[in-house]
């Protein structure tokens with residue numbers, strides 16, 4: 627029997643609540659399947675930082691490398707640790723160190739979920755560049771605290787980085803409905819974004835079967851609201867993808883439904899799966915967080931591990947719960963009620 631080793635990093639706030647729910651679902655589905663899952667839980671979080679002075683131990687990345695996949699809840703507790711410290715100490719280094727360059731975020735309405743738009747039949751796959759661009763962390767501050775203070779933060783776009791994420795987008799579009807929207811802001815940013823547009827054009831020649839259109843991010847934001855059905859695969863830089871996927875979450879009914887997969891496509895290191903939402907300190911441990919985004923992310927993990935049938939069963943179980951009106955209205959149902967409905971649908 628195939629056994630997959632999973633590194634569980636619940637992290638902070640509701641990350642702990644929703645990973646517990648997702649793990650219950652994973653255990654149930656694996657018990658019904660011909661594979662096993664073995665979790666090792668790591669307490670790396672802001673609480674861990676307060677105790678040790680670091681978000682993870684210095685050999686944290688080396689430790690994680692040995693796992694088949696990572697399931698993460700959320701990172702951040704800004705009342706105790708600045709977000710700029712906690713995120714650059716745990717989540718962002720994992721994405722970079724394991725070359726998880728494709729952050730895949732599906733946006734569609736689960737049955738029974740209203741969403742704020744009249745549009746109902748959209749199915750968007752956002753592909754966000756996940757290792758460089760605006761998140762490169764290159765910069766500095768001088769003359770701190772004086773009136774002459776200067777802050778510089780440089781986006782880094784490499785041909786390798788841009789080409790591989792665009793190629794990944796083209797491949798996804800080819801496997802779906804054949805449409806790729808490439809998002810930049812090349813009318814204002816004349817170096818990096820023009821570079822991105824040029825590489826899009828170069829690759830388009832290799833994918834004559836994919837219809838590619840370049841959009842500026844402002845126009846894309848409007849399109850996702852006004853005409854989301856017109857979109858198939860959307861590929862964007864790290865920051866643009868971050869922003870557009872919160873918009874995507876909103877149109878699919880809220881952050882409680884937005885799942886994500888941080889994928890290392892060449893499988894040279896583990897990939898990481900996490901809900902798009904954060905740690906939500908205001909509702910942490912109140913038992914009201916929607917676990918669907920985390921459960922959906924767990925399904926994406928199984929799919930990546932080669933267990934597509936089990937992943938589909940989880941998605942069907944989520945759909946069964948939401949069809950029955952469970953988990954469809956933000957804040958109405960308890961975490962355990964939604965989890966129980968998904969578990970019941972699996973049986």
Ligand code: IPM
Nearest residue numbers: 701702713717868871902904
């Ligand atoms: C996300 C989050 C993170 C990001 C934050 C917490 C650094 O917003 O995964 O979308 O910007 O990547």
Ligand code: MN
Nearest residue numbers: 868869872902
């Ligand atoms: Mn985000």
